[in-house]
Amino acid sequence: MTQKHENDISYLIRQAAYEIHMTLGPGLLESVYETLMCHELRKRGLAVQTQVALPVVYDGLRLENSFRMDLVVENKVVVELKSVEVLLEVHHMQLLTYLKLSGYKLGLLINFNVPLIKAGIFRKVNGLPEQSASSAQSSASSAG
Template sequence: MDVNQTKEIVFKIVGAAMTVHNAIGHGLREKTYERALVVEFQHVGINYDQQHRYPVLYRDVKVDEYIPDLEVEDFIVVDTKVVTKIHDDDIGQIINYLKITGKSTGLILNFKHPKLEWRKVTYNPSSPS
């Protein structure tokens, strides 16, 4: 996926999140926003997967599994939040999610406040950590 396509899809996702935010308000449960985004994605024709399971491996042994909220267009992990502010911990968490899923782009959507907060995070496995 090239940079312009990524920007376009991120723009569509954020637009869908703003539509949801404006319609149902702020401060509800994270799961509420995830489910509302699914409805909005269907309405506007955004391809998504919900609750896909990924194994978390340590020394090639499955020690857990990660289940992202949403994946869009098979390369963006979308994480819904209802937190005071998106912190470095949230960014670190989504980078780990990108490593586990093999995706390149993460999008954190925070529905806590009257104005939607969002952060795009990219991960390149070939760059040094």
């Protein structure tokens, strides 16, 4: 079994979000979108963990259940789901903090409460190496 690259996983995650949003649209609870995303990602053959505990270590003190990441896909990509009227800067910072604390290199912030889902998907990186030109081109063409 071959390991998928973060960018390939990201493509499948975005594809699942598009499918759900096209079918059901905005306005559902975040917990509903989380369940549906898990279903769609598993249909695509991806391993998905939900509500993954993320400890914080500070000055020798370890806080075990400080945060919960909504989804971790293929043990490589963090997905933070929202269903809010407006994403705030704190939502973006939350995902960046999760990436920093967990050591994962790629995260997606997805807000389903938008008219067009592509306006609600944000990619965040934490030291992810540059992708090849062919991957970059296919990712760019699939994002639009």
